[in-house]
Amino acid sequence: MQATICLKLLGVRGTVPVHGEQFRQFGGATSSAFLRAGDEAFILDAGTGLLTQPVGSFFPGRHHFTMLLSHAHVDHLMGLPMFSPLFDSEGRCDVYLKTRSGFSAQQQVEQLIAPPLWPIRTDAFRGEMRFHDVPPSFTVGGVQVDTMDSIHPGGSTIYKISCEGKSVVYATDFEPADDNPEAFCQFAKGCSLLLLDAQYTDEEYPRVKGFGHSTISRSIAIARRCGAERTLLVHHDPNRTDSQLLEFERAVREIDAGISFGRAGEEICL
Ligand SMILES: [Zn+2]
Ligand SMILES: [Zn+2]
Numbered sequence: 001m002q003a004t005i006c007l008k009l010l011g012v013r014g015t016v017p018v019h020g021e022q023f024r025q026f027g028g029a030t031s032s033a034f035l036r037a038g039d040e041a042f043i044l045d046a047g048t049g050l051l052t053q054p055v056g057s058f059f060p061g062r063h064h065f066t067m068l069l070s071h072a073h074v075d076h077l078m079g080l081p082m083f084s085p086l087f088d089s090e091g092r093c094d095v096y097l098k099t100r101s102g103f104s105a106q107q108q109v110e111q112l113i114a115p116p117l118w119p120i121r122t123d124a125f126r127g128e129m130r131f132h133d134v135p136p137s138f139t140v141g142g143v144q145v146d147t148m149d150s151i152h153p154g155g156s157t158i159y160k161i162s163c164e165g166k167s168v169v170y171a172t173d174f175e176p177a178d179d180n181p182e183a184f185c186q187f188a189k190g191c192s193l194l195l196l197d198a199q200y201t202d203e204e205y206p207r208v209k210g211f212g213h214s215t216i217s218r219s220i221a222i223a224r225r226c227g228a229e230r231t232l233l234v235h236h237d238p239n240r241t242d243s244q245l246l247e248f249e250r251a252v253r254e255i256d257a258g259i260s261f262g263r264a265g266e267e268i269c270l
Contacts, residue, residue: 003269004166007193008034008058011049012262014172014199014213014235015075025242027052027264030075031172031235033195034058037143037163043067043083043093044159044170044195049264050079063090063127066140069097070172071156072108081113081120091127098134098147100155105131148187150174152212160187166270167191169228172235175212179221188226192270195262196223198233220252223259232262 011017011029018028030047034055041059043050046067056062065085070076085091097105106122109131114121122129134157137146143163150156156173169188174197176184188194198220199213213235214222223231233252236245245261252259 003036004038004164005161005168005192006036006058006267006269007168008053008267009049009232009234009262009264010034010052011047011079012232012234012236012264013047013049013075014197014237016238017048017075017078018238022241022243025263026236026240026245026261029264030078031070032076032079033170035161035168037161037166037168038141040141040143041065042140042143042161045070045076045172046078046080046083047076048078051082052264055084063088064092065094067093067095068145068159068161068170069095069105069157070150070159070170071100071152071154072097072111073154073156073173074112076173077109077112080109081118086125086127086129089126092130093127094130094132094140096132096134098155098157105133146187148183151176153210156212158184158187160191168193168195168270170195172197173212174214175210176214176218176222179218180225181222185222185226188228190227190229192229193268194223194226194228194231195234196231197235198261199235199237204237216248216252220255220259224256229258230268231256231259232266232268233259234262236261 010032029049032049035042
């Protein structure tokens with residue numbers, strides 16, 4: 001039987017892509033994931049991870065995609081100018097990005113995809129790109145999408161994708177004020193799968209407070225409070241090596257076997 005929702009992590013690194021032997025297991029590409037829900041094809045964020053897997057390998061024969069962007073920080077957008085369906089005359093991509101500081105979705109994307117930062121503008125793509133502001137809730141085919149504002153410099157959007165009783169909450173670039181962010185826990189309550197920012201350690205946090213990211217210990221507490229059935233911690237700090245992440249993961253697993261650190265290439269079906 002086909003799963004209701006399937007997610008494939010493509011990039012789980014925060015801030016900037018990294019390369020090298022010490023990042024091989026978790027991956028060095030920045031935020032992106034493929035997600036199939038019902039009959040719909042979603043892309044969560046468009047970091048460099050978006051370019052690490054052929055889109056047809058997860059969405060065979062598919063030309064129409066819904067791209068849910070958390071925000072326009074460059075680590076979440078760097079893969080977009082080379083997303084292959086944009087070069088396909090049959091390709092269509094509905095891009096959701098919340099209007100921020102008076103800039104529409106299209107204006108924000110065109111800060112990156114336009115000279116002098118990029119050689120072409122979005123109107124040069126053969127595929128169709130349609131831009132949307134992010135409403136509190138909307139549907140794509142039979143799939144429900146709910147959103148809430150994250151706490152992050154310049155803003156970011158948290159998405160919940162629900163289909164036939166299963167739900168995935170995507171909460172990256174999120175700096176909760178404490179271990180019990182009530183509005184978020186209400187939003188994510190009992191979700192099937194939670195992707196949650198966990199960039200920093202408790203030791204690092206005092207130096208980076210206000211940068212817009214959570215800590216590993218805080219995110220573990222929040223995931224348990226929300227009652228997420230399964231949690232993947234994401235947006236790993238660019239300095240975080242595989243051996244550190246494996247060590248943290250061993251400790252986390254002793255507290256809660258449903259929580260792990262996301263790995264690029266990992267696939268979860270619900
Ligand atoms: Zn980020
Ligand atoms: Zn950000």
